[in-house]
Amino acid sequence: MNVARYRAPGRVNLIGEHTDYNDGFVMPVAIDRQTTAAITPRPDRLLIVRSAAHEDVATIDLDRPGGGLSRASVSESGGPLGTWSDYVRGVAAVLERKGFRLQGADISIATDVPMGAGLSSSAALEVAVGYGLLDRAGHPIDRTTLARACQQAEHEFTGTLCGIMDQFIACHGRAGHALLLDTRTLDMAWLPLPPDIAVIVCNTMTKHVLATDGYNARRADCEAGVRALADRLPGIRALRDVTLESLEANRDALPERVFRRCRHVVTENARVQSAAAALRAGDLDGIGALMRASHVSMRDDFEISTPEVDAMVESAMRADGTIGARMTGGGFGGCTVNLVRAGAAAAFAATVRAGYEAATGRVPEIYTCVASDGAGRYDA
């Protein structure tokens, strides 16, 4: 059988939340949990897609891949159906539209990225399939072009107006490193993770059903803030261009809620840059304080945390060996990211599990993660 296998990782973001669609800074890590796509060419123009996680088989016609959520008769035109296969459908549609002629294929998908937990299972699916479809059709792979196409697919086919972070790190991840990314210029720097630090993800096993609405509402608040501030601060294009001083000086131009949303983004951008400096200097206490401040800002100013996420962070702060703990990802449930002194990882997990269970009555999942490479072809 002429099968080729492709993989793309999930991610955890160390710091820099909801900054990417504000032209700001992020610091994600690709993790050792991944989505795989086994792709066998077909003589026609159909993608027949199976997933180990779902029973239905999706058929996508590459000649009518559909135009996304903005089209009226979405399913008749082959657009989104509101199911898992929309990620595949969306990536195929966007790549074809960008001029990458694809080949029909049987696609078999599997994943160990927890779904809907804020670890970018959707980006991992999009990028694994996109990488594989491009490679099978003989197109050279430009990782940034692929990331942008996958982000576009997510906008059009799932309705989340996400930034570039998740798809970018799924494409550009590097073993042993965090990625400092300027989402305006796409300038990137690889920051080696100290070997004596464990990156531990704690899954609250909760997800708010309205997370997409909440995400898009936060984005709308940020954009409203930029519009209102632009009258006073000519030349700003995004919250990236606003300092805390100028934001505070123009507080009266903004509704109170919008002011707090903007303050989160402005201070979070500064925290990412300080965290990069602290990581480069080996200043672990400094990183911990920045993660703490980031969590408080997400909780109080951006209002994307939940009681479960807060309980997980508080449990982590009580454990020995914790350097820092904060919510990670889009919010409204999901996971926390924790930097822990490596020798303390097992005790950390036990303390957090007990603390979280006592506070919420729920059983968490805890993953010690290894910083991993971005998408690629692999041998089974």
Ligand code: GLA
């Ligand atoms: C989701 C989005 C990203 C980013 C994060 C929050 O993961 O896909 O683009 O905005 O939320 O930082």
